[in-house]
Amino acid sequence: MTNTKPEEQTLSKREFILEEAAKLFVVKGFKATSMKDIAAVIGVEAASLYNHIKNKQEILVVLLGGLADRFSIGIHEIVVKKASSREKLEEAIRMHIKVSLENRNKTHLILEDWKQLEEPELTRYLTLRKEYQDLFKGLVIDAINSGAIKKGNPELILNHILSSVRSIYNQYLYSNTSKVSAQEYEESIIDFIFQGISG
Amino acid sequence: MTNTKPEEQTLSKREFILEEAAKLFVVKGFKATSMKDIAAVIGVEAASLYNHIKNKQEILVVLLGGLADRFSIGIHEIVVKKASSREKLEEAIRMHIKVSLENRNKTHLILEDWKQLEEPELTRYLTLRKEYQDLFKGLVIDAINSGAIKKGNPELILNHILSSVRSIYNQYLYSNTSKVSAQEYEESIIDFIFQGISG
DNA sequence: CCTACCGATCGGTAGG
DNA sequence: CCTACCGATCGGTAGG
Numbered sequence: 001m002t003n004t005k006p007e008e009q010t011l012s013k014r015e016f017i018l019e020e021a022a023k024l025f026v027v028k029g030f031k032a033t034s035m036k037d038i039a040a041v042i043g044v045e046a047a048s049l050y051n052h053i054k055n056k057q058e059i060l061v062v063l064l065g066g067l068a069d070r071f072s073i074g075i076h077e078i079v080v081k082k083a084s085s086r087e088k089l090e091e092a093i094r095m096h097i098k099v100s101l102e103n104r105n106k107t108h109l110i111l112e113d114w115k116q117l118e119e120p121e122l123t124r125y126l127t128l129r130k131e132y133q134d135l136f137k138g139l140v141i142d143a144i145n146s147g148a149i150k151k152g153n154p155e156l157i158l159n160h161i162l163s164s165v166r167s168i169y170n171q172y173l174y175s176n177t178s179k180v181s182a183q184e185y186e187e188s189i190i191d192f193i194f195q196g197i198s199g
Numbered sequence: 200m201t202n203t204k205p206e207e208q209t210l211s212k213r214e215f216i217l218e219e220a221a222k223l224f225v226v227k228g229f230k231a232t233s234m235k236d237i238a239a240v241i242g243v244e245a246a247s248l249y250n251h252i253k254n255k256q257e258i259l260v261v262l263l264g265g266l267a268d269r270f271s272i273g274i275h276e277i278v279v280k281k282a283s284s285r286e287k288l289e290e291a292i293r294m295h296i297k298v299s300l301e302n303r304n305k306t307h308l309i310l311e312d313w314k315q316l317e318e319p320e321l322t323r324y325l326t327l328r329k330e331y332q333d334l335f336k337g338l339v340i341d342a343i344n345s346g347a348i349k350k351g352n353p354e355l356i357l358n359h360i361l362s363s364v365r366s367i368y369n370q371y372l373y374s375n376t377s378k379v380s381a382q383e384y385e386e387s388i389i390d391f392i393f394q395g396i397s398g
Numbered sequence: 399c400c401t402a403c404c405g406a407t408c409g410g411t412a413g414g
Numbered sequence: 415c416c417t418a419c420c421g422a423t424c425g426g427t428a429g430g
Contacts, residue, residue, distance in 0.1 A: 029311055031230035035425060047426080048399050056425065111369075112228055112311040149396045152387070156379060160391040163366035167358050170310075170365065180355060188351070192359045196395035197348045234409060246410080247415050255409065 014052040022105040030113040067106045068128045075135045086148035089139045097186045100168040107169040213251040220258045221304040229312040266305045267327045274334045285347035288338045296385045299367040306368040
């Protein structure tokens, strides 16, 4: 009983480090962020970080792993649902948008920093990503076959969809978009994907 | 006359280094690519690279600078043209796609590695990017006002457009798309941006 | 959580 | 273009 508090503190300190590290990775990139940089934000010496995390690599593994799991669970839940192919595709896109918006700093790691993963985590990550894309592609193919969306190369269509959603973690693209609420942003992306920009 | 050949050789060797470095940056990222890595691909010792380039930073500056200039020239040419706002917007998108496809390795630097630029080049780069986006946004606004595209937040629409085009340098997203020809890819992106995926 | 420290690697220079 | 080398910084450990 008396020692639950220190344990909680250790846990939240670890979470704090992970969150602040993710923010730094967005700004500078994983490789260009030193343990000293992270320590400075936390307010300790670099060596002290090792009481909470195993090493720098672990930070990346935990952040990317947690995110990959969330995407993976999300797509699996949708795939097994009973609904029209069009509804399922839209739901998958909305799921991806929501997960991205809720994990903006972490999602950014998907752009480039996943390349800094070491084996065996790199292979595990790439396997999960491939599985996610294949399930997503299945939804696209079903939507094409049912006539819900126009005919075309499914890989290309999937590429367009995921790129549109990626604008979320590429938000420095055009920074003013931060004025927009999460809900507005989601609706705008959905409308863009399905209808395009023509009048 | 007699010494034009050595000069040519020096020039092409420099170009060779720049091209191979760009490829490595795509795979590993700028920070994670060492001069030794680049030298190994070229087939010399790391120290020998400094006969052709000033330092590592210069590689990044030259690659990104050349690219930024190409985008900048492209958009300026389109803005002053006499054409409908819809035609100009489409032409700007096609220009962006073409420049991206012709400089696939370099374009990838725009995703993350530009953050490794040092001053004053970083400020110069960000200024050029801002100018580019503002000119592009002007084309979007004109297209909205003329009724050529639907009403909406211009920043958001620009964000969608540029994200769609960015799928080119994010091609590891779904690698099978490499089977598609440049022309097919361009048409597919244009159709997606203007019409979306609905049937 | 800190001080002290280490081996490895990095970008880069000197000098030939 | 290479060998030899250097100062700085990195991630990480020991020991308290």
